[in-house]
Amino acid sequence: MGTRGVSHRDAECPVARTVDVIGDRWSLLIVRDVLDGIHRFSELQRNLGLAKNILATRLRELVNQGILELVPAADGSAYQEYALTGRGRELFTVIVALRKWGEHHLFAEDERHSDLLEITSRQPVELHVTNAAGQPVTAEDAFVRKVSEG
Amino acid sequence: MGTRGVSHRDAECPVARTVDVIGDRWSLLIVRDVLDGIHRFSELQRNLGLAKNILATRLRELVNQGILELVPAADGSAYQEYALTGRGRELFTVIVALRKWGEHHLFAEDERHSDLLEITSRQPVELHVTNAAGQPVTAEDAFVRKVSEG
């Protein structure tokens, strides 16, 4: 990631830059796992089921991007573990958006999936696109203003 | 996409399924462009700057996934163009999440980027993760309940 660089026309598009940073097959799943409390290399490897060299590469890139950081292990062991930075933690919204879309469109009626719940209420977390007044905004209600259009 | 299949442990995770469907380098950018009103093959190719064969493959997969569909060209020409299905249009929230994160974390202070505005108010669109009462929920306030944990 980050090595390819966004195409010329996409230099000003935040979507393109984000995809360039975390738009591969593993980065978002790693972030998801760390958000879920999986911090150790071996746990990540076991849970994701990918080869160690690939995991090591992705983790290094995520650290380089300032999304993860290495911190002393919480259990007091001699090792380090991976934690989200502030920037990484804010990928929460991206994970939630992916999750909600998948829940709605990639599961059959009778098929069960994991749920993202608020800890206190134990009710599902919601995601809303709104205007400044808090009213819902759909794709049809919005447009992209380019930089050149001031 | 969709050919690799989610790993065994991830079968119940909507995030993993979504990444498996649209988690490559081009699909989300194609969806972004179609959301922005770019519907024709040649326009997509020019705007994204990718080879025609790759674009053709991606478009075919997105159609197979029920995210895009071919419809008669709006300008009355003999050709067809690509339009979002309902399922595809709902990727709007994913695009907004990617955009917002990119705006905040991948642009310097003095660097300009395109903006996503509500048409009527011309104010930036907002994204909120909330509980059922509409109160903000952060990553620390939420947890994933697995299917096995009923």
Next chain:
DNA sequence: CCGTATCCATTCCGATACTG
């Protein structure tokens, strides 16, 4: 436990040429 080094297979991508 947490990686790195190596090797190989597969996939992905870009450029080009071609077709209806």
Next chain:
DNA sequence: CAGTATCGGAATGGATACGG
């Protein structure tokens, strides 16, 4: 205009062996 066919190179992924 909207693709398909082909080819070569690059990136990615997986398995295994090894080291601090």
